[in-house]
Amino acid sequence: MKFLVDRMCGRLARWLRLLGYDAKYVDRKKGVPDIIYESLREQRIILTRNRRLSARRGYRVYYVKTDDFFSQIKEVAENFGIKANEEKLFSRCINCNGEIVEAKKDEVKDFVPSFVFQTTEKFYKCLACGKIYWKGSHIALAKKILSRM
Numbered sequence: 001m002k003f004l005v006d007r008m009c010g011r012l013a014r015w016l017r018l019l020g021y022d023a024k025y026v027d028r029k030k031g032v033p034d035i036i037y038e039s040l041r042e043q044r045i046i047l048t049r050n051r052r053l054s055a056r057r058g059y060r061v062y063y064v065k066t067d068d069f070f071s072q073i074k075e076v077a078e079n080f081g082i083k084a085n086e087e088k089l090f091s092r093c094i095n096c097n098g099e100i101v102e103a104k105k106d107e108v109k110d111f112v113p114s115f116v117f118q119t120t121e122k123f124y125k126c127l128a129c130g131k132i133y134w135k136g137s138h139i140a141l142a143k144k145i146l147s148r149m
């Protein structure tokens, strides 16, 4: 299940990535036909608050009814049967949707706070933007969001 997320529901994209789902933003410069073409080509479900997008047929689109972030999470999770899966938690970069892989410890030394480096064994990095992750940083955020679901 992959998503194409309208900027109006931008935080939803970050949350989906956190859970390990491939979630791209809709390119603001693109018109409706291009967005639809992209969703079909990449087999993405469009999540939108835009009635113009959601009113058409022939592609997978979901109109997000609720307004605030936590209601949106709940709504989308229920609608698509999305659940938190610990194994998938580290597979997508929250910032850019890039793929995350395990990083060698000596590779991240210059990019993380020294107390983190000393107390953490496992690190991960985004293949696309290079952002470094570790469980402390990520899990705390995930738990906070999941507890609200």
Ligand SMILES: [Zn+2]
Residues within 6 Å of the ligand: 093, 094, 095, 096, 097, 098, 126, 127, 128, 129, 130, 131
């Ligand atoms: Zn990234």
